Amino acid sequence: MYTSRAHLPMIPLVLMAGFLGAGKTRFLSEIIPALGQRGLRSRVILNDFQNANIDAARLGQLDALVTPLNGECVCCGSLRELLQTLYDIPAESGSVMLIEANGATETDELLGHLSTDGRLKHFTLPLQLTVVDAARWQKRWWHNALERAQVATATHVYLNWTERLGAPRQALVGKQLGEVNARAARVTPESFADVLADTLRAPGASADAGIRREDAALPRTSVAPHRHPFxxxxxxxxxxxxxxxxxxxxxxxxxxxxxxxxxxxxxxxxxxxxxxxxxxxxxxxxxxxxxxxxxxxxxxxxxxxxxxxxxxxxxxxxxx
Incomplete structure (x- = not known):
């Protein structure tokens, strides 16, 4: 296990975003074992419309602490429950907090809350990993704007389902993702597990010092409740x-x-x-x-x- 260098360890906080069906739970099923191989324990919050137990069942055999969070998007209707769940998690060394938001989540609003809430001092400022379905990227009609918005705030992007595509389509999607967000690093489950392990090894990885990723560029706005089109x-x-x-x-x-x-x-x-x-x-x-x-x-x-x-x-x- 990696241990903190100060009194109170910080837990890397990751918001996992991606449009409906992009493959977020699939990514989780691959990164949880990868984190375990690096001596890290995974805590997972699964948010979904009404029945997060469905996706929790898919992770039933993995070595992770999984908390289903039923209800509306964590950026609005279920925000209070999400934050209370995070408040109750003890500061501990060698663990990672992964929040899988449902596919309709507006990430800019949620990142604002996760970045400014003073009661989350035992977590690092959030990283955002956005999973993109390469085959269906920007083929969602009136939902294209939401899909782009989920990429625009990402610190890291995972391009999923690429095995279904030829080289021209992959190149086009890569180019468009760069136009939406040139800062986001392209990762795989293995390489992102390395990112989180490096975060815990970083000097000052404790609640006394805090960690800010220079590439995050996260909004810090106060947001009013809203309704989703879904x-x-x-x-x-x-x-x-x-x-x-x-x-x-x-x-x-x-x-x-x-x-x-x-x-x-x-x-x-x-x-x-x-x-x-x-x-x-x-x-x-x-x-x-x-x-x-x-x-x-x-x-x-x-x-x-x-x-x-x-x-x-x-x-x-x-x-x-």
Whole structure:
């Protein structure tokens, strides 16, 4: 373990941002083991619309302290709960705090709170890691501005899903990211784990001295509450469903659903539970075996704008 050089150790604080479906939880599943290899303990706060237990289930086997934070975006409706969670975390050496914000978070406002709150003195000033879906970068219609804004405040950027792209598309995305934010360093889970380890090794890495990253350029503004354009809906799935019927259901969701995910059990494998998720523009439904909390039940979570709630409820009922 790395130890502080003064009385009270500071915990590196990382805000993880990225549009819906960019791959933030996937990044977490890779960086947590990488931090462990460097002798660092991961603390994780997962924020999501109404049911953060879904993503917490995906991290169930990793050596991390995971706190689900259900509700609205941590930049507005769930901000108080987020801050209280951070206040309650003890100052300890050799740990890292990772906050996975949901995909609709406006990072500039949240960074303002994390940077100015005097009760967070046991944390470093925040770094922001933004995960970018290279295949869908700036292909989100009226949500393009939010995606750019999440990059504009980043100190570090991880370009995800590049294996799906040719060299010209990768070059174009890289060029556009540089135009939005030329300061952000491009990282991988491994290299970002090195960044956090180096932060803890830095001289004065304690609450007595404080740490400021010169490349952060974080806003320090007071922000009024606001409403997001996104809405969410959580529906209970049957205890088990036919696999083929469920996959058809997910693949034919209406375009108004920006993001869909949840927990599901199939009749052909009744003893297993899976995290499922789908992002518009992708034909397949991803299934990941999960080890959920004891109170986790089969669930469908939908995020979008002007969603046809009655139609979604009817489609879920038909799965029974």
């Amino acid at each position: 809405a969410s809906l959580v529906l209970a799935l049957p205890e088990s469903v036919d696999r083929s019927a469920f996959l058809r259901f997910v693949q034919t969701l209406p375009e108004a659903v920006v993001r869909a995910k949840g927990l599901v059990r199939f009749r052909d494998t009744p003893g297993a539970m899976f995290v499922w998720h789908r992002v518009p523009g992708r034909q397949t439904v991803r299934l990941d075996r999960s080890w959920p909390h004891d109170d986790a039940n089969p669930t469908a979570l939908f995020i979008g704008v002007a969603m046809p709630i009655a139609d979604l409820q009817g489609a879920v009922d038909a799965l029974g």
